Amino acid sequence: MERIPILRIGSLLLVTIQVDLYDDLALQLQDDLSTRIADLGATGVLIDISALEIVDSFIGRTLANIAAIARVLDAETVVVGMQPAVAITLVELGMSLPGIRTALNVDLGMEYLRQAATGGDGVGTDHYAE
Amino acid sequence: METVSEQIITRSEILPIRTQIDLVHVRQRVRTWLSEERFTLIDQTKIVTAASELARNALEHGGGGQMEMSLLAVGARKGIRLKFSDQGPGIADIAMALKDGYTTAGGMGLGLSGSKRLMSEFDIQSSPGAGTVVTVTRWK
Amino acid sequence: MIKLLKMMRDNQDRILTDWLDGLKASARRRDLIGDVEVKEHARKILTLISNPPPNTVLEDFSSEGWQTVRDQLMEISISRVAHGSSPSETAQFLLSLKPVMFQLIREQLTTAPDELFREIDVTNNFVDAMALHIAESYIQSRDKVIARQQEEMLELSTPVVMLWDGIVAIPVIGTLDSSRAQMVMESLLHAIVQTNSRFAIIDITGVPTVDTLVAQHLLKTITAARLMGAECILSGIRPQIAQTIVHLGITLSEVVTRSKLSDAFRLALERSGRTVVQKAGHAPVVAPVAGVS
Secondary structure (H helix, E strand, O other), rough: OOOOEEEEEEOOOEEOOOOOOHHHHHHHHHHHHHHHHHHHHHEEEEEEEEOOOOOOOOHHHHHHHHHHHHHHHEEEEEEOOOOHHHHHHHHHHHHOOOOOEEHHHHHHHHHHHHHHHOOOEEEEEEEEOO | OOOOOOOEEEEEEEEOOHHHHHHHHHHHHHHHHHHHOOHHHHHHHHHHHHHHHHHHHHHHHOOOOEEEEEEEEEEEEEEEEEEEEEOOOOOOOOOHHOOEEOOOOOEHHHHHHHHHHHHOOEEEEOOOOOOOEEEEEEEE | OOOOHHHHOHHHHHHHHHHHHHHHHOOOOOOHOOOHHHHHHHHHHHHHHOOOOOOOOOOOOHHHHHHHHHHHHHHHHHHHHHHHHHHHHHHHHHHHHHHHHHHHHHHHHOOOHHHHHHHHHHHHHHHHHHHHHHHHHHHHHHHHHHHHHHHHHHOOOOEEEEOOOOOEEEEEEEEOOOHHHHHHHHHHHHHHHOOOOEEEEEEEOOOOOOOOHHHHHHHHHHHHHHHHOOOEEEOOOOOOHHHHHHHOOOOOOEEEEOOHHHHHHHHHHOOOOOOOOOOOOOOOOOOOOOOOO
């Protein structure tokens, strides 16, 4: 069965989702990521969805699950490259992916994860302090 | 005197919804039709996403079913209609199911209400033991 | 019984000449549409009417056989709309065919009054049907032009400006209805991607009223931008608008707001790690323009 490749850059893991995510593939990805984060002691996970033209509630939940798993294993997650049409649709759908950090592209995402690892001020987008 | 234009179905296709791979096919096929009929990119995204949600509902809550896809024409206006039907347990309280974030054991959550927001027309027929039929339409 | 269509074919030149003469005599705005073009339109219509497919009768204008005539009328209406003719002038173009036809029929049927009446009746109804059709087509054509102009206006009125590296601003001017709000959202989001801007300022100084619907649209835009990785700042909120927002119970707690665009800009600069520094030795006066005594 195909798997989504996970790249390592330092203590960070990079995942690029380019294919239509079906159930088994999504579950496999969560599984693989959990293992890699733990093995590596990874401090951050970057998920690039710039190639995804459709993000439905299933993919939304998958991303949320990955972020939650990573958090438990003490790693930050950033989702980057969401397309405008996808963002507009998700808002209409009612999914705002709370608690998931997002960035415009891989560069900015990596910058954030590196700073987060060293305790610096974030570059990714998060909820403003009240 | 001209009579009111009636709805004409210019194209029609039925896709099975039995496995998770069928969900992928549904997305791809709807996308292909929409791109052939030149719907805008944003509309395409909304419609395919709605189709994905409703197809998934039919699979996970309805035990599988089918999607009937039709292209409509009313005068010069074009639209796409998607009809999702399953022979599943049906929905007892439709109003409740349409509330955002509603959950029953893994629930339809945003699928139903979200799809309603993404499309121009939404209709649902369902009752316990009689399966479910959700019909959505989006006009160009 | 004379065949009307045959009569038209046999007398096509005369009908055309008389028709054009009649048009010239009654035309008040000849400058709007050139004589050559009018002649061409008239000639085309006459030819099509005189030579329909077999079994086509004048009594039924809606039949398939007259499709070419209907298409031609649509083409003419498009041209008339473009030239600025009025709907009645466009219909009049066809109606003035009646006196010409009636005269001709009368000449051919002086001794058969019943038939005379029948033929005139058929001709009358046919020309009326054509006039109605061209009036309808005219309206359709005009609606299309208006729609296109509206679209162009929408695009023009939502420009996105780049204030600095990674900071874009969209000044919204005028009332925000559904379609404009959609346009604002799409323009802004695309600009964010294209310029890789982490910050987007939506300035609503030029928006006269904000109601629940407008607020919803703005919130959707801001949420979508956040999902993409950009932060929005809402600026240009006038005191009256602020009061309306509170009054309506709209919560903007998740939204960063500033009353002035300049404040929003300063905030964006700060949050992107920049400071504006006042340098010593700046000139407090405006330098004179060379060559002015």
